[in-house]
Amino acid sequence: MKKKSQISLFIILGIVVLGLFFFIFLTPNNINSNVVAFEKSTINNYITSCLKQTSEDALFLLGKQGGNINPESYLESNDFRISYLYKNEETNVPSKKKH
Numbered sequence: 001m002k003k004k005s006q007i008s009l010f011i012i013l014g015i016v017v018l019g020l021f022f023f024i025f026l027t028p029n030n031i032n033s034n035v036v037a038f039e040k041s042t043i044n045n046y047i048t049s050c051l052k053q054t055s056e057d058a059l060f061l062l063g064k065q066g067g068n069i070n071p072e073s074y075l076e077s078n079d080f081r082i083s084y085l086y087k088n089e090e091t092n093v094p095s096k097k098k099h
Helices: 002-026 040-064
Strands: 074-076 081-083
Touching: none
Parallel strands: none
Antiparallel strands: 074 081
């Protein structure tokens, strides 16, 4: 008796899964009619404005910190770090080699 109930349970689950599959994938696109369509120009404008703001912020910080985003030797100021190249008879000139 247990095998018959297990088989019928699996048959019912299979029918439910097939029904969901047909409902989701084979119905007309009435469900997708409320999806907002983005135009290429809208996305392009958003990306351009984001890149412009980010690059302006980075260049402003770069100028305030003496040409270094993350200076190794610096003096702390309000919102930024001012790098220095010479202090206490020690030269801190960065090399041209990448670390």
